[in-house]
Amino acid sequence: MxxxxxxxxxxxxxxxxxxxTTPAAASASAGVAVSVAKVRATPAKQSGACPTTVGFSAVLSAKGKGTVRYRWVRGDGSKGAFKTAKVRGAKRIVVKDRQTFERSTSGWQAVQVAGRKGLSAKARFTVTCAGPLIVYDNRHPLPPSGETAPVEAAASVTASPASHNGACPVTVTFTGTLQVSRVPAKASYQWVDDAEGESAPQTAEFGRNDPRTRTVSLTLPVTNSRSGWKAIRVLGEHGHDSGRATYSVTCQRQESPVDVAVEAEWTEYAGRCPTTTNIYGARLKAKTGPLDVTFRWLDDKGNAGEVQTAHFTKNREVRYADSLQRGYEASAEGWHGIEILTPVRHVVTYPYRVTCDQDxxxxxxxxxxxxxxxxxxxxxxxxxxxxxxxxxxxxxxxxxxxxxxxxxxxxxxxxxxxxxxxxxxxxxxxxxxxxxxxxxxxxxxxxxxxxxxxxxxxxxxxx
The missing domain is CATH 2.60.40 (Immunoglobulin-like)
Known part of the structure; x- marks a missing residue:
């Protein structure tokens, strides 16, 4: 049968x-007409000291009701992360990206809209590096300047671990060193990511009695094999950008003595917000016994729950983690999951996407x-x-x-x-x-x- x-x-x-009041979520909507224009690189031609950055922008015009997903595609084969815009009526969106370059190069970037064939027009660029690569770091400090000279600022970044081959998840920590040529001073900067582009600008303030060096950091939880980089762009006429801090993660899956299933009320939601979802207690089933398993809830934002222990007395025995309820007041996407800590570390995830629409x-x-x-x-x-x-x-x-x-x-x-x-x-x-x-x-x-x-x-x- x-x-x-x-x-x-x-x-x-x-x-x-x-x-x-309740939920909302949606993916790219067929009811939205989209066009992309004014795709530009700024500056399109650049000659000077490296590392340096090039900014990219485009105007996305959308009409209709729904959501649009888009990303940047690059001539070297790399792609940015998909981003989402909600549309109701006619809307113009300026979409941006930024990339860091350490050597002379040329190429292009274009915008890809999910669910539609082809790419936008290409923004072509050329970078010509004059002289040797200069990065000011702890081993090569930024020279001090006099009281009447403009304040210069510089950045460097390292990734730790820069390479990982083994069990996942793993957290990659990016440590940036900011330097100024004299104090007091303010240094404005932004993180640049190979997939996400540029972050919002931030400012580090150096008091008159402070050292000329400041440390900033970011963490990146990685659950699957991937590689990439982050850098720091120093804003202002007298800024010296960092180079790329590259990382490479290769996740090796070891055979786990416990099977894990994580399920939730929904994977995608579109509608009124706030809304909630119930993430049902993860189901843990032993492949052998007796066995002790430690685990915790984890999400893509790096939030981790308390460590729990499940004791199995025999093969095929089943235990459950406590259920969770999550609320959403705005559009969001990511994953929740269970991280098995021992005896073999691994993560089982459940994706979600929320698109809020109050009408x-x-x-x-x-x-x-x-x-x-x-x-x-x-x-x-x-x-x-x-x-x-x-x-x-x-x-x-x-x-x-x-x-x-x-x-x-x-x-x-x-x-x-x-x-x-x-x-x-x-x-x-x-x-x-x-x-x-x-x-x-x-x-x-x-x-x-x-x-x-x-x-x-x-x-x-x-x-």
Whole structure:
């Protein structure tokens, strides 16, 4: 018999109740028209001391309602990180990037919009380095200047570890050394990253009795193999930029004696904010026993929970971490996860993306489908059930279309007629849809209402 999973289609029933504020999330929207113009490098031609930086900018014009995801693509094959902009009506966005160069070079950068073919026009640039590379650091201090001379400032950066080959996650620490030619002084600077571009400017103040050197630092949690660099750009006419502090992380996966599954209420959300998601207690299953496992919650921002211990007395025994609830008041994306500390260190993550839109409904689960199922008799069918909930804010009467999708395929659709007035709640009540499955796998259920949506990941493991 083929494996079958019973999933939700939907009938909609109106439930009384006032609306509380709730979530929002979306990816690049097909309802937004986008064009990119005025792609420029500043300066396009540069000759002088190195290291130096080149800035890049473009004007992204968007019209419609939804979100746009974009990134910078470079002639050397590297790519920046995707960034997101929310659009309602007509909007012009100036998008920027900056790169540090240590030697003479030429190339180009262009903007890529997710979901659309091709690139924007290319901003071409040329850097010609005059003389040897000069970086002022602890071994090569910036010379002092007289009281009447302009204040000069310089920076250097190191990465530690610069190279890592082993268990992940690992934290790379970037330590910057700022120097000024005399005190008192102020030095304005910004971090430059190969993927993220330039940070917001920062200022270091040096008092009259302070040393001419100041240390600043950044940390970068790395969970997967990657390489890159960071540098410091010193702002102002008399600034000397740092070189690139490069790093390379190669994650070696060791066989772990414990299987970990982390699931949550949803992976993507678009709608009203603030909203919450429940991250269900990570499921830990021992491959051998007896066994002690230490672990903690972790996220991509570097936040870590308290260390917990699970004791397993035998093989295939299961333990659960405490569940978490996370709230979001603004658009965000990243991951939550469980970091196994011992006996073999590794991280299992669960991604999320939130796109807040206060004019859209909020979508939640009234009764959540079980997000992780381990079943020993898939041939007889595994039944998932759930009840979605669509909440509309107070406002004028309106019709609202809704759709339920399973793995991107529409399984039900309809229209809500909202009478207006106070906030109203609609429940999405499951009926039965049979989806034929041939093996264990990961599936996604999405509820859409207008431009709001919620997507939940469901994992079926047939044992």
């Amino acid at each position: 083929s494996r079958r999973v019973l999933l939700l289609s939907s009938a909609l029933t109106l439930c009384a109740g006032l609306l509380g 859209e409904p909020a979508i939640r689960w009234a009764n959540l489908p079980i997000p992780y199922v381990e079943h020993d008799d898939c041939g007889n069918g595994v039944q998932y059930g759930g009840k979605g909930r669509i909440e509309l804010p107070a406002g004028p009467a309106r019709d609202l279309s809704w759709t339920v999708l399973f793995d991107g395929v529409r399984v039900d659709t309809g229209t809500l007629t909202f009478p207006g007035g106070t906030g109203t709640r609609y429940d999405v009540t499951p009926s039965v849809l049979i989806a034929e499955l041939n093996k264990s796998g990961t599936h996604h259920v999405t509820i859409r209402a207008g431009n709001a949506s919620m997507t939940t990941r469901i994992v079926l493991v047939c044992v």
